[in-house]
Amino acid sequence: MSDVLLTVNGQSYSAYAPVGMSLAQLLREELGFTGTKIACNEGHCGACTVQIDGVPVLSCITLAHNVTGEITTIEGLRDHPLIEAFVEADAVQCGFCTPGQVVSAAALVAATPDPTVDQIRHQMAGNICRCGTYPRIEEAIQKWRG
């Protein structure tokens, strides 16, 4: 067990956890950020995507103790226009993949405000949607500014 100090959505947090605990587990179970989902827990699906210093990474295969940058979770993107765009495009079915989709999409539109379909498909390929909502997700990202 040892101390972990993290910055999540602009605020500092500390926890006491065993080395080896994933960032996803720590966020959900110790800090209460349950918007981050765990589905495959092995790096395949993207449900657990968070940003570290603005870059999308997989929190299920990131060790909590090894994070040095600032974390942004879906809770930190509450007011992002993408949220409304996902609602408008009806880009959610069961919704389990949606937090990860939005976290990835937010990094995409920050770097490329008007992405082409091909850019969207390339940068969103790591977020699997079991319900197959891909066309709506693409539409939401294309219309993210309303």
Place this chain on the structure above:
Amino acid sequence: MELVRATSLEQVDGGIAIHGGTEVVPLLRDGILQTEKLVDIRGVIPRGVAGNRIGAGTTLAELEVDPQVPDALREACRLAASPQLRNMGSIGGNLLQSTRCWYWRLKYPCHLHGGDRCHAREGEHREHAIFANDYCASAHPSDVAAALLALGTRVHTTQRELALEDLYRLPTVEERELVTLAPGELILELELPPVDASVYLKAMDRKRWAFPQVGVAAARVGGETRIALAGVAPVPWLLDGVDGLDAATPLPRTAWKVEVARALVRRAVTSVAAK
């Protein structure tokens, strides 16, 4: 378990090195890797591209958009894994990734785990090797290694400089390890020769975000065309000329890979000749 954040190379002493952790973390969780000490090496491994030298800590995401990098390597990075994994994964760690053989990942007591047989040879092996598959039929999963091999890359470590092909060895009863690094030896940089033209082509079971079924890299380097393959042997495979596939020894359910490889080799060689 403890985690040490190394700030100098001397501090990397025992334990398991972790860079992006995309391989280390799942393998630790599954109990395939075991250690009391993890050493975060991000602070001591060079990162970034300077001319023909690539820091081993450079991520695949950084490489896929870097104009200094030859086409084959850029494309291999672009087609590897998923965006999040490319953001996390370093090129050094990519070269050292373990096999995706499902028996090995599920801890079957196979040859590569020190057991007495290769479960894949007798069992499910449609994703497995077509070369050097006698002892272990696993197929090396690195797109990046195939590209670097075709490009004639040299590897600089904390102890020596070697050709990329010498980083790998085929596993045997006596020595199951696939890489030749000594304990504690770290990859620091990769050095590329001047490259005239290069290309990487990848067959996968869907269009994005999949391991290579077969990956083919071809490069024109100093008047010579080098061809290297991913997904065809336990290690990245340097092909002995365009007819090299005649020497393949496929298993009953990997014969299809020979045909795919032939087609990709033909296209890759034509493409670098025209560039």
